[in-house]
Amino acid sequence: MLCKIPTNTLSADLLIATVRAHFAEHGAALCNAAALIENEHGAARVLRLMSDLRKATHLDRTLRNKLIDLHRLLSLDIALGNLEAELPNWIMLDPADVAPCS
Numbered sequence: 610m611l612c613k614i615p616t617n618t619l620s621a622d623l624l625i626a627t628v629r630a631h632f633a634e635h636g637a638a639l640c641n642a643a644a645l646i647e648n649e650h651g652a653a654r655v656l657r658l659m660s661d662l663r664k665a666t667h668l669d670r671t672l673r674n675k676l677i678d679l680h681r682l683l684s685l686d687i688a689l690g691n692l693e694a695e696l697p698n699w700i701m702l703d704p705a706d707v708a709p710c711s
Contacts (some may be wrong), residue, residue: 622666622667622668624667624668625662625665625666625667625668628662628668628672628676629662629663632658632659632662636655636659639655639679639683640652640655640656642683643655643679643682643683646682646683646685647682651682654675654678654679654682655679658672658675658676658679661675
């Protein structure tokens with residue numbers, strides 16, 4: 610179940626507020642996209658990250674690395690490798706095509 614991430618923060622760190630706002634607006638789509646790529650593991654990764662963001666007071670190295678890993682997953686960096694010539698053959702993934710993650 611996706612819970613609303615608070616976008617207001619007591620922290621002076623504007624980065625955490627920005628990331629929270631992004632996940633509050635696009636969390637379900639990020640979860641769906643990760644689920645399309647890595648099934649339940651991808652959805653669980655996003656949900657854990659959202660939970661960590663709720664508890665965080667600032668954007669530390671661990672959270673930054675998790676965000677980078679999620680970006681690499683969603684941009685298919687790991688899967689593509691040397692397949693750039695074959696990109697036109699890939700179907701575009703639409704996160705709106707699947708039911709929201711629970």
